[in-house]
Amino acid sequence: MYSLFPCYKPTTNIVIDTANTTRILGETPFKFNNYVTKLLYPTPKVGWRPNAVILVPLTSYHYGLLASPVIHFPINAPLIFTNKDYLLQENFDEIIRLSPTGKNVPAQVLIVGPISTVIEVQLLNSGLSVTRITGNDPIIAATEAMEFRYSIPSASMEGNKNLMIVSAENFKEAIPAAYFSAHMGVPILFTYKNKLPEATKQKLIKYNDKNVFIIGSELIISNEVLNEIKDIVKGYVDRIDGNTPYDVAVNFSKYYSDEGMFGWNINEKNGWAFCFGNPDNWVYNLSSCIFAHIGKHSPLLYVEGAKIPRVTNDYILTLKPPQKEPPKPPFMHGYILGNYYQIPEEMQFYIEQLITV
Numbered sequence: 360m361y362s363l364f365p366c367y368k369p370t371t372n373i374v375i376d377t378a379n380t381t382r383i384l385g386e387t388p389f390k391f392n393n394y395v396t397k398l399l400y401p402t403p404k405v406g407w408r409p410n411a412v413i414l415v416p417l418t419s420y421h422y423g424l425l426a427s428p429v430i431h432f433p434i435n436a437p438l439i440f441t442n443k444d445y446l447l448q449e450n451f452d453e454i455i456r457l458s459p460t461g462k463n464v465p466a467q468v469l470i471v472g473p474i475s476t477v478i479e480v481q482l483l484n485s486g487l488s489v490t491r492i493t494g495n496d497p498i499i500a501a502t503e504a505m506e507f508r509y510s511i512p513s514a515s516m517e518g519n520k521n522l523m524i525v526s527a528e529n530f531k532e533a534i535p536a537a538y539f540s541a542h543m544g545v546p547i548l549f550t551y552k553n554k555l556p557e558a559t560k561q562k563l564i565k566y567n568d569k570n571v572f573i574i575g576s577e578l579i580i581s582n583e584v585l586n587e588i589k590d591i592v593k594g595y596v597d598r599i600d601g602n603t604p605y606d607v608a609v610n611f612s613k614y615y616s617d618e619g620m621f622g623w624n625i626n627e628k629n630g631w632a633f634c635f636g637n638p639d640n641w642v643y644n645l646s647s648c649i650f651a652h653i654g655k656h657s658p659l660l661y662v663e664g665a666k667i668p669r670v671t672n673d674y675i676l677t678l679k680p681p682q683k684e685p686p687k688p689p690f691m692h693g694y695i696l697g698n699y700y701q702i703p704e705e706m707q708f709y710i711e712q713l714i715t716v
Contacts, residue, residue, distance in 0.1 A: 377711040382695040382702075383647060388417060388440055391697070392646045393453045396437045399653055403458040407653055411436040411464045412454055414478070415471045416443035420530040421497035422472035423645035424547060425504045427537035429471075429492070430652050431544030432514035433463040437649050440642060446478045455485065463511060466490035472500055498527060498549050498556045505546035505562060518544030520619040521570045524559070524580065524588065527551055531604035531638045531661075532575035535611045538634070538651040538659045539623065553581050555588065563591045570594040570619040574611065576601055595619065604638045605661045605668040612658045612674070623658050628680045630689025632657040635710060636696040637664070643697045650694055657694060662710075665703045672713065680716050690716050 375382050383398070385391025400409060413429055413436045415422040423438050430436055436459070441450050459467040466488040470479065473495040482489050492507045493500035505522070513519050523540065525533035527549035540547055548559045555563075563571070571592050573580055577600065589596045595618035601607040612633075615624035625631055632655035636644040650657045660671050680689050691714035695707050 377707065379691060379714050380693045380695055380707055380711050382707060383643075384698060385643075386698075388642045388646070389447055389450055391643055392438070392440050393449060395646050395649060396439070396453060396457060399649060400437070400457055403456070407435065409435050409437055409457055409459045410462045411459045411467055411469050412439045412457060413437065413469045413471060414439050414441055414474060416441060416474050417642060418443055418473065419497065420534065420641040420645065421527065421549065422493075422500065423642070423648075424525065424530070424533060424537050425493070425497065425501040425549070426469075426471045427540040427645070427648050428508045428513070428518065428544050428546045429469065429504060430541040430649055431518060432652075434511055435652075436464070436469060438646060440646060441474065441478065443473050444475045444477065446481055451481070451485075454482070454487070459487075461488060469507075471504065472497070499558045501546075501548050502558050502562045505548065508544060508546050513544030515543045517620050518546075520594075521572060521621045522546045522548060522566070524548050524550050524571060524573045526575050526579045527556070529575070529579045530641045532579050532601075532607045534638075534641055534644050534648075535608045535659045536574040537645055537648040538657070539611065541648045542623075542651040542656055542658075545621070550580055550584055552579060553583060555584050560587075560591065563588060567591055567593050570616070570621060571596045572616070572621055573598040575599075575607060601670075603668070603670075605663070605670050608659055608661045609670050609674045612660065625658065625678065628678055630680065630691055631678055632692040632694070633675075634659045634694045634696055635662050635702065635706075636660075637662065637701045640697055640701050643701070647694065647696050655692060657692075662702060662706055665705050667706065667709060667713075675713055679714065682716055686716070 461467045468489045470491045493503040523536045612625045615622035634657045638661045
């Protein structure tokens with residue numbers, strides 16, 4: 360349902376982290392998700408303690424993706440994936456450990472998508488405040504998450520002037536958008552390849568002064584849809600594309616538009632950090648989009664098993680700072696998203712060599 364890979368537990372003296380890479384592990388998507396939140400929010404005493412958590416179902420990629428703009432400040436809320444009908448004890452324990460403040464938000468737990476009322480009651484009985492910010496239909500839920508984001512304006516100008524359109528049918532080219540959304544609070548709406556959904560269209564009409572950025576190639580979102588959006592929107596409209604999902608991720612990391620100050624604009628040699636994910640494993644990649652919100656503010660790049668795509672390899676080489684004697688910053692870092700089936704240790708070691716200054 361959420362991964363094409365079994366869990367792999369090395370039996371040898373395996374290296375989990377290296378000097379310049381951190382591997383995020385988890386036997387299940389839930390354990391992985393908890394690993395992420397524990398790493399970024401190690402104790403409720405940190406100054407960036409979350410104000411809320413966003414509870415999303417593990418039924419499809421849409422819900423975590425559409426919820427990603429809600430992560431950004433002033434809300435400051437990690438995604439927590441759950442089964443839609445019941446909350447595992449480990450999920451519940453992690454929500455309690457995170458101890459969201461409820462500051463700047465209507466509730467400590469924000470529910471997105473088709474999550475059972477049984478879970479809602481369990482959380483309420485524990486003393487947490489809970490509210491549902493979207494319904495079940497993912498296309499409409501994206502528009503509802505957008506309105507919720509606008510009701511608590513993003514702390515960044517970029518989140519208030521721009522929005523992104525991604526595929527409702529193909530997650531590989533869509534998920535890099537979640538990282539920039541978590542980084543800046545930019546809302547995300549869905550489209551089909553050859554048809555703009557009515558709910559999406561109505562939001563574009565309502566907010567036609569926004570700049571709109573389509574994330575994905577013409578193979579995923581047609582030019583007919585792009586042109587329809589251009590006919591609706593008074594703001595700037597552009598596409599971030601590529602021949603493959605690997606290209607799209609790299610091109611997004613490179614992209615910058617003066618219109619709305621949109622894009623990562625990572626094009627200079629410096630101490631950049633990236634998340635490295637397998638494009639087939641959407642839930643791990645979405646769980647990790649919060650690395651773009653706090654910490655090293657890292658966009659997503661894709662790798663494929665034991666092989667790094669040339670476009671990813673060459674891009675990193677253009678960013679790698681020159682070596683200095685004696686060695687001193689800037690240095691680079693990589694987060695390796697998943698177990699050793701998803702991203703083998705050989706790939707991690709290659710990335711370590713690739714980014715080491």
